[in-house]
Amino acid sequence: MKELSNTFDYYILPNKILCSIVGMWPIEQKSSTCSKIFSYIRLTFTLISLISVFVPEIMLIAVNWGNIEILAGAGSIVTTLGQTLFKMFYLIARRERSYMLYYEIKSLWDTANDSNEIQSYIQFAYWARICTIVFYSSCVCNVITFSSAAAVDYFRFDYNANSTSNSRHLPFIVWYGTDISASPKFEIAFICQFLSATLSITSIAGLDCSFMTTMLHVSAQFKLINTWISNIGTEINCNPNYTQKIKVDLTRCIRHHQRIIHVVNEVNNLLTPIVFLQILTSGIEVCLSGYAILDTGKAEADLVKFISYFISMAVHLLLWCWPGEILVQESQEIGHAVYFNVPWYDLPPIYQRHLCLMIVRAQQYSSISALTFQTLSIHTLTAVFNTAASYFTLLQQIQQT
Numbered sequence: 001m002k003e004l005s006n007t008f009d010y011y012i013l014p015n016k017i018l019c020s021i022v023g024m025w026p027i028e029q030k031s032s033t034c035s036k037i038f039s040y041i042r043l044t045f046t047l048i049s050l051i052s053v054f055v056p057e058i059m060l061i062a063v064n065w066g067n068i069e070i071l072a073g074a075g076s077i078v079t080t081l082g083q084t085l086f087k088m089f090y091l092i093a094r095r096e097r098s099y100m101l102y103y104e105i106k107s108l109w110d111t112a113n114d115s116n117e118i119q120s121y122i123q124f125a126y127w128a129r130i131c132t133i134v135f136y137s138s139c140v141c142n143v144i145t146f147s148s149a150a151a152v153d154y155f156r157f158d159y160n161a162n163s164t165s166n167s168r169h170l171p172f173i174v175w176y177g178t179d180i181s182a183s184p185k186f187e188i189a190f191i192c193q194f195l196s197a198t199l200s201i202t203s204i205a206g207l208d209c210s211f212m213t214t215m216l217h218v219s220a221q222f223k224l225i226n227t228w229i230s231n232i233g234t235e236i237n238c239n240p241n242y243t244q245k246i247k248v249d250l251t252r253c254i255r256h257h258q259r260i261i262h263v264v265n266e267v268n269n270l271l272t273p274i275v276f277l278q279i280l281t282s283g284i285e286v287c288l289s290g291y292a293i294l295d296t297g298k299a300e301a302d303l304v305k306f307i308s309y310f311i312s313m314a315v316h317l318l319l320w321c322w323p324g325e326i327l328v329q330e331s332q333e334i335g336h337a338v339y340f341n342v343p344w345y346d347l348p349p350i351y352q353r354h355l356c357l358m359i360v361r362a363q364q365y366s367s368i369s370a371l372t373f374q375t376l377s378i379h380t381l382t383a384v385f386n387t388a389a390s391y392f393t394l395l396q397q398i399q400q401t
Contacts, residue, residue, distance in 0.1 A: 006118060006122065007109075008106055008109040008110075008125075011122075011125035011126065011128065011129045011213075012125075012128075012129075012213060013129070014129055014132040014133055014136070014209070015132055015206060015209055015210045015213055018132075018136065018202050018205050018206030018209070019206040019207065019210060020039075020042075021042065021199075021202050021206070022042060022043065022046040022088075022199060022202055022203045022206060023039045023040060023041070023042035023043030023044075023045075023046060024043065024046075024088065024091065024203070024206060024207065025039075026098070026099045026102050026103075027039055043088075043092075045199075046088075046199050046202075046203055047085070047088065049195065049196040049199040049200065050081055050084060050085055050088075050196070050199070050200055050203065051085070052192065052196050053077070053081060053172055053174065053193065053196045053197070053200065054078065054081040054082065054085060056174030056175055056176055057074045057077055057078045057081070057172065057174055058078055059174070059175045059176075059177070060074050060173060060174050060175035061074050061075060061078065063175050064175075068291070068395060068398065068399050069292075069295055070173075071288065072288045072289075072291040072292040072295065072395070073173060073288075073292050073302075073306070074172075074173060074174075075284070075288040076285055076288040076289040076292060076306075076309065076313075077172060079281050079284055079285040079288065080204065080285060080313070081200060082281070083277060083278060083281060083285075084200065084203050084204050084207070086274075086277055087207050087208075087274055087277075088203065088207070090273060090274060091207070094270060097266075097269070097270055098270060100266075101214070101263075101266055101267065101270055104263055104266070105214060105217050105218070105263070108217065108218075108221055108260075108263070109217075111221070111224065111256065112224055116227075117224060117227055117228070120220070120223050120224050120226075120227040121217075121220030121221065121223055121224050122220075123220075124216045124217065124219055124220035124223065124326075125213075125216070125217060125220065127216060128209075128212060128213040128216040128217065129213075131209065131212060131319065132205065132209035132212070132213065134315075135205055135208075135209055135312075135315055135316070135319060136201070136202075136205040136209070138308075138311065138312045138315055139201035139204060139205050139312055140201065141308055141312075142197075142201065142305070142308050142309055142312050143171075143194070143197045143198055143201055145304055145305040145308045145309075146171040146172065146197065146305050146309075147171045147194050147197070149171070149302060149304070149305050150168075150169055150170055150171045150190065153168055153169060168181065168186060170186075170189055170190055170193050171190070171193050171194060171197060172193055172197070174193075176189070204316070208316065208319055208320070209319065211271060211274070211319075211320070212319045212320070212322075212323050214267060215267070215323035215324060215326070215327055215368060215376075216323050216326065218260065218263055218264055218267060218327060218366075219323065219326045219327045219330045219331075220330075221256070221260045221263075222260060222327070222330035222331050222333070222334060222366070223330050223333075224256075225253055225256055225257055225260070225334055225337075226330070226333050226334055226337045228249065228252065228253050228256075229253060229334065229337040229338055229341055229342060230337055230341045231249075232246065232249050232250065232253070232341075232342055233341040233342040233343060234341075235249075236342065236343055236346065236347075237343060246347070246351060247351075250351060250354060250355075253358070254354060254358065257334065257358065257361070260366075261361075261366060264327070264331075264366040264367075264368075267368060268368055268369060271368060272368075272369065272370060272371055273371070275320070275368060275369065275370040275374075275376060276370040276371045276374075278317075278320055278370075279320075279370050279374055279380065279384060280370075282313075282316075282317050282384045282388075283384050283385075283387035283388045283390075283391060284388075284391060285313055285388075286310070286313055286314070286317070286384065286385065286388035287387075287388040287389075287391035287392045287395065289306060289309050289310040289313055290310055290388065290392055291392060291395055292306040292309075293306045293307055293310055317381060317384060318381060320376055320380075321376055321377060321378055321380045321381040322378070323368075323376075324367060324368050324375065324376025324377050324380070325376070325377045325378045327366060327367060327368065327376075328365050328366070328367050328375070328377055331362065331365045331366040331367075332362060332363070332365045333362075334358065334362040335358070335359040335360075335362030335363055336362075338355050338358050338359050338362070339359060342355060344356075
């Protein structure tokens, strides 16, 4: 078990399971034809499940246009499903590039051979694994709260024989264009929505946590370079003859630094449209879910499920901004490690120039951006919540007038 816990496959296992369920995990070239077909079937079924909730929600908003309560309740769900559908179609269209990036990240895991050096980036992989499990658990709680609220009303209506009004409702309020309140249509729609919601949260957690894991693994490689640089400084101070072999270690740091910068550019090339859409719509998503919570006309069950949904959306947004902040910090830390941990003033001029160039390059930090105008960081999180507060104020003004 100890050897297994140091492998790349161990730390990405939750991402692999979630993405494989919905057919979005990279297919190995040596896979059989049957396994490839089965993966495509899972992907098709997942897309149909997402669309089966997404389209009726949009129809509900269109039919009840002008109703702020309907817009707040259904709009937050529509925004989340729209984000997921865009990410899935986008990754399908750029499947080859996403596969290449996955294999590149996987190959980086074996860069270090020493166990102490490996420990420098295992911590980031551990955080990615834990965050994936926690976020998926919060999404499962959403499905449970939405389904439980509908199930309680369903059994309460059946238990009360004197009830004259049908208070039953589905987990997600939609408009199918026909009356489904009678049995067995209602039960069939209920089960279908539950299955669709389960696949939806699996898609959301699988994709977004995979993006988060990618950013953390890249950040871990910058931390590995910092470890190498610190080791160089220690060797110079402890071993006077080390300057004769410093060229090999320094060259390794420079080449690996260039390689990681190239990987960050590849990640940016792939994720820039996704990040742009995520930031653009997250403010609307948080605003609508927050408005649904503060709506005084909500029942207690509806209040609980929208509070759970709001918390999940806040965690969802944090999954994007927190790894982006770590990436910026770790890439900048290389310059600090070179300047403070290496006695560059005692080295020959040629090595001083190499270290100086590393410091200059580290000042231009690596980051994940949204179409080059917004960098993912903790500041992005506060900006999104400020935008959501502005939208919320606008909705209140519209409701009052």
